[in-house]
Amino acid sequence: MRRIGSSPSGMGIPEMDRSRPETGCRLISVSKLRCGFRPNPDVTGLHSGCIIRIPSSGSSRTSRMDRWRGTNMVVSSSVRWRSAAMDDMRQVFEAVVKAQADGETAALATVVHVQGSVPRHAGSRMLVRTDGSIVGTVGGGAMESLVIKEALAALADGETRLRTYALNDLAAGDPGICGGTVQIFIEPINAAPTLIVIGGGHVGLALAELSKWMGYRTVLSDDRAEFCNPTYAPGLDGYAVCKPSELPVHTRIDHRTYIAAVTRGMPIDIDLIPALLATDAAYIGLIGSRRRWALTVRALMEERGLDEAALSRIHAPIGLELQAETPKEIAVSIMAEITMVRRGGTGAPMRWFGLTESDFDGIE
Amino acid sequence: MRRIGSSPSGMGIPEMDRSRPETGCRLISVSKLRCGFRPNPDVTGLHSGCIIRIPSSGSSRTSRMDRWRGTNMVVSSSVRWRSAAMDDMRQVFEAVVKAQADGETAALATVVHVQGSVPRHAGSRMLVRTDGSIVGTVGGGAMESLVIKEALAALADGETRLRTYALNDLAAGDPGICGGTVQIFIEPINAAPTLIVIGGGHVGLALAELSKWMGYRTVLSDDRAEFCNPTYAPGLDGYAVCKPSELPVHTRIDHRTYIAAVTRGMPIDIDLIPALLATDAAYIGLIGSRRRWALTVRALMEERGLDEAALSRIHAPIGLELQAETPKEIAVSIMAEITMVRRGGTGAPMRWFGLTESDFDGIE
Numbered sequence: 001m002r003r004i005g006s007s008p009s010g011m012g013i014p015e016m017d018r019s020r021p022e023t024g025c026r027l028i029s030v031s032k033l034r035c036g037f038r039p040n041p042d043v044t045g046l047h048s049g050c051i052i053r054i055p056s057s058g059s060s061r062t063s064r065m066d067r068w069r070g071t072n073m074v075v076s077s078s079v080r081w082r083s084a085a086m087d088d089m090r091q092v093f094e095a096v097v098k099a100q101a102d103g104e105t106a107a108l109a110t111v112v113h114v115q116g117s118v119p120r121h122a123g124s125r126m127l128v129r130t131d132g133s134i135v136g137t138v139g140g141g142a143m144e145s146l147v148i149k150e151a152l153a154a155l156a157d158g159e160t161r162l163r164t165y166a167l168n169d170l171a172a173g174d175p176g177i178c179g180g181t182v183q184i185f186i187e188p189i190n191a192a193p194t195l196i197v198i199g200g201g202h203v204g205l206a207l208a209e210l211s212k213w214m215g216y217r218t219v220l221s222d223d224r225a226e227f228c229n230p231t232y233a234p235g236l237d238g239y240a241v242c243k244p245s246e247l248p249v250h251t252r253i254d255h256r257t258y259i260a261a262v263t264r265g266m267p268i269d270i271d272l273i274p275a276l277l278a279t280d281a282a283y284i285g286l287i288g289s290r291r292r293w294a295l296t297v298r299a300l301m302e303e304r305g306l307d308e309a310a311l312s313r314i315h316a317p318i319g320l321e322l323q324a325e326t327p328k329e330i331a332v333s334i335m336a337e338i339t340m341v342r343r344g345g346t347g348a349p350m351r352w353f354g355l356t357e358s359d360f361d362g363i364e
Numbered sequence: 365m366r367r368i369g370s371s372p373s374g375m376g377i378p379e380m381d382r383s384r385p386e387t388g389c390r391l392i393s394v395s396k397l398r399c400g401f402r403p404n405p406d407v408t409g410l411h412s413g414c415i416i417r418i419p420s421s422g423s424s425r426t427s428r429m430d431r432w433r434g435t436n437m438v439v440s441s442s443v444r445w446r447s448a449a450m451d452d453m454r455q456v457f458e459a460v461v462k463a464q465a466d467g468e469t470a471a472l473a474t475v476v477h478v479q480g481s482v483p484r485h486a487g488s489r490m491l492v493r494t495d496g497s498i499v500g501t502v503g504g505g506a507m508e509s510l511v512i513k514e515a516l517a518a519l520a521d522g523e524t525r526l527r528t529y530a531l532n533d534l535a536a537g538d539p540g541i542c543g544g545t546v547q548i549f550i551e552p553i554n555a556a557p558t559l560i561v562i563g564g565g566h567v568g569l570a571l572a573e574l575s576k577w578m579g580y581r582t583v584l585s586d587d588r589a590e591f592c593n594p595t596y597a598p599g600l601d602g603y604a605v606c607k608p609s610e611l612p613v614h615t616r617i618d619h620r621t622y623i624a625a626v627t628r629g630m631p632i633d634i635d636l637i638p639a640l641l642a643t644d645a646a647y648i649g650l651i652g653s654r655r656r657w658a659l660t661v662r663a664l665m666e667e668r669g670l671d672e673a674a675l676s677r678i679h680a681p682i683g684l685e686l687q688a689e690t691p692k693e694i695a696v697s698i699m700a701e702i703t704m705v706r707r708g709g710t711g712a713p714m715r716w717f718g719l720t721e722s723d724f725d726g727i728e
Binding site for chain 2: 209210213214215290293297308311312315316317319320321322323324325326328329332333335336337339340343344346347348349350351352353
């Protein structure tokens with residue numbers, strides 16, 4: 001289990017790097033009760049710190065026993081725990097945003113209820129990435145290790161869970177001895193799906209705009225650099241200037257990737273389609289008339305040896321049949337089809353008219 | 365036939381007002397050939413001015429005979445005709461933009477070819493409104509009157525036309541005697557259709573954004589002012605704060621108006637639907653579950669006396685069945701249905717797979 005944070009990426013989101021603690025400021029609050037604190041929480045069954053809030057004091061200040069002096073960890077000498085929590089929370093939320101921007105799935109653990117003496121207050125959060133690396137903390141120690149395991153399970157099955165941990169008796173199997181209980185909500189945070197728009201023409205531009213508006217991580221690709229850059233198509237998440245057949249080398253394509261090929265002709269498609277069919281893309285759509293598609297199918301079968309089963313994965317002609325005319329209407333027709341595929345709809349009008357008594361009976 | 369321009373509206377688009385010529389500057393160029401020019405082109409069969417371009421002169425300057433001195437028309441003493449044409453053209457295009465913003469249909473006449481001595485150069489334009497009022501000129505006189513008639517016919521049948529006018533012999537029925545011919549392209553300019561979004565909730569906001577992006581003149585309506593204003597929903601073409609039943613009083617609704625009622629409940633719908641059914645709206649869609657719609661139908665029939673024929677006009681539940689989840693996905697589902705209705709599509713995926721020889725034969 002890797003516990004170091006990833007290094008800051010090009011997304012402009014600063015992130016604490018735990019592998020270089022001297023550059024960050026990890027604030028540890030420990031109560032005066034002492035509870036077996038050790039500098040390295042991984043080697044004991046105990047967590048890295050305890051906080052006790054004393055509501056009647058009228059102050060949110062807590063005492064802190066700094067046992068890390070002498071290490072290279074920078075710890076401010078006196079802090080309000082609320083400030084520390086705010087920093088911590090921002091760091092976690094920034095990591096969530098970064099994961100979303102990178103198209104990475106992660107799981108978020110949130111302390112939602114505490115009772116008695118526990119390491120972190122309600123609202124403390126930890127993000128767990130698919131490789132087990134974490135950002136933030138829900139208290140460290142053996143309890144946190146259990147939460148990380150639950151988080152990885154949540155990533156695997158896509159389900160949320162609410163877990164209660166008693167921190168009383170190590171002998172009884174509790175992952176701590178603080179004397180309290182902590183309830184933690186663990187949820188998989190799905191990254192926004194990615195839409196790769198291949199072809200920066202009129203339809204490609206409109207589609208990229210609409211895709212971005214709908215919240216998709218949107219990547220534009222074209223073999224012509226002048227049709228695939230942030231000046232030409234501002235605000236997208238990526239620009240892949242490459243030959244059609246090399247797209248999967250330039251851009252990660254997985255089961256959460258949707259691909260709309262709105263290309264300018266058959267010669268491109270014949271190189272592109274075999275490369276796309278070699279990926280796990282959730283959706284591959286191709287623009288063109290039925291005639292263009294039939295000719296493409298013939299060429300792909302005769303020249304590239306693709307069979308009907310492979311080619312039937314392609315949604316061509318792309319989009320729902322709206323008789324769309326303008327590039328923006330075509331973009332709506334395509335995003336409607338992609339939504340339909342993603343959510344499991346049919347594309348048919350929902351219009352319905354229940355007039356008979358049995359219609360009413362059925363719904364009342 | 366009204367020939368005065370409309371007064372400037374609140375859209376911020378300045379427009380020459382022909383009923384007050386002293387405030388504008390109408391530039392008239394007349395060739396030295398003389399061709400029976402009269403101050404008021406409406407009372408003769410002759411046009412208001414002629415231009416002859418002399419390409420070999422190396423200058424675009426033309427001589428001008430100002431016969432309007434003594435009237436209150438302001439005419440600059442010496443101009444390049446190109447500047448006059450630019451002013452004229454901007455005025456016409458601004459009128460086109462204003463008509464679009466106001467949801468008004470108009471017809472545009474463009475001189476596309478000239479031969480010999482004719483009143484205006486190729487590229488001269490005139491906008492003709494449904495009431496016969498005009499902006500710009502294609503030469504005035506009897507010829508222009510014929511063009512206005514053609515423009516009104518184009519507005520009626522929706523077809524473009526290319527007309528050639530000989531300006532040679534009044535006795536032979538020509539609408540002028542300049543000695544040339546002029547070819548004029550006349551096209552109906554359809555105003556963008558209007559989408560009225562009723563209900564400023566999450567779906568209403570997303571729908572208004574998408575509608576505006578697609579080029580619809582977009583009006584938001586809600587009975588709650590705080591959900592229907594330019595701060596809350598920026599950049600729309602109108603905000604109608606009114607009771608649902610009073611919407612048709614506040615906003616023009618015609619056969620080019622699409623209405624998406626994304627309201628918050630049945631009590632509103634029961635007042636709203638009868639008012640909408642009394643209009644010529646091209647589309648009326650209503651959000652809600654089948655259950656909500658069935659209960660609404662029952663209430664409208666029992667309490668408002670509406671019958672099945674009237675109610676079958678309503679698209680409810682609104683949108684294509686994409687299993688849309690987010691407000692933006694629902695907005696796409698609704699705009700897909702509206703596009704489908706407007707353009708005559710079916711909503712079914714266009715996906716098609718032609719593999720047999722006959723499939724290929726049919727398309728090659």
